[in-house]
Amino acid sequence: MQENNFNVNPHSLKTAVSRVEKDKIVTRGYNQRDLIEKIRYSDMIFLLLRGRLPTLKEARIFNHVLVSFCDHGVTPPSTQTARLIASSGSPLNSAVAGALLSFGHKHAGAIEKTMELYQSKISTARLIDDPDIDNKQIASLAIEVYKDYVLKGKKVPGFGHRYHSTDPRADKLIEMAIKEGFIGPHLKLALAIQDLVFEKKNIKLNVDGANAAILSDLGFDPELGLGVFIIGRVPGIIAHIHEEKMDEEEFRRFCDLDDIEYVGGR
Template sequence: MITEEIMRGMLKPKNSDLRTSITQVETNMLKTQGFFQEEIIGNFSFAEMVYLLLKGEKPSENHKKMFEAVLISFCDHGITPPSTQSARLMASAGSPVNVCIAGGILAFGENHAGAIENAMKIFQEGVKISDAYNRSASETARFIIEEYRDQGKKIPGFGHRYHSEDPRARKLLEIAQNCGCNGKHFKIAIEMEKLLLKDKGIKINIDGANAAILSDMKFNWHLGCGIFAIGRIPGLLAHITEEILNEDPFRKITELKSTV
């Protein structure tokens, strides 16, 4: 039974304060992940700063080079993604720029930007299995694909609705090899691609390539969609500005097609 005492305990929050170890703020002093901000500004590249924020440490030269490429690879896919369309609709309706950006991000649903997180989970799970049971990358790849086939589920990170061979994915894999970001996750991804190409004629896409690479860089899968967002938002902003400056406001984007 819930007594008065228990209830009072429930009502007394234990960790009710917002707190952080990311940035220490004092009067005229800002220290992020141990660095004074004025020492970072002018000395880091923006991608290095993003890495520092998310991993808590400065990247190595190889990781820096790789991470610049990862972020760039997400930049833009023209007018086709629902996120871009949503952001432009809001811009056309006269919403403020930050609202249009947020609106675009809200359209990163399960079917659009969910793939990268899910692919990271698969590769990270795959490496665990591979290590625990001493299986080769090729065996692990086959095991994962069969499991998905049995459950009738689509494997995230492979195939693209517009591209049979995604030029971005190919380039990323090449850089990963040059930067030593082609570890265990990368190898499983490549083996999966071989099998899927043979079975279904599909290749690794940008989400799959980045998921393997980010996993080999030891990023937590929780960060997958967020890193995609960091890379894509500049593109969204370019679209929003194009809509504001070059198109009629509140234009009728969709014609009347309602049916009784």
């Protein structure tokens, strides 16, 4: 038996997110009355996830990140899942939940994996060398990544897109980061990798790759990369679900008998 007693601790839950008392709610140390009055919703998200308010510069770039995830039409499996579920007559929250379940490692997993790659490279460099990473160090980290992936025939996470040769969201995000002076070591690394990969394979950073770098520079854990993606994408998914429920009468089929080939017995 792994445990000798069957009791749980009396204070079963500790949290640093919010304190609730009669007629008062405090979140991350701020009275919600003040938050409602004074802060932007994108800053509220930053506060919830990072535990502190963003600086002005951080707030600006984080807002770009959130907007950039908003929607990619009906093409992603998550949006198709949401519409399938909505069209079967399930409630809106069930359809959103189903969409989230499509964020597997092949779909939305890229952002987490890319953040892990960038952060492990940069933190190793910081441990070995001096904390202020210079361009020479960045270049040598980029070559490491290039060797580990491209030269071994492996897909570089955060690169390439099914529909775009230049992902317009990645392109604009990088442009904004440069314009607003928000270029940290992770984004420098991503751009250095892009130089090598583009020359060899003619593919560029996609929206996940650019955001993985920016969110890493903003101090987010890789797991929260998926979290930020979810936050950014949920409004678009809800727009699709609402459209489906308003417009469609019968339940949707994405394929029908003619599209199905039976390869089993007899």
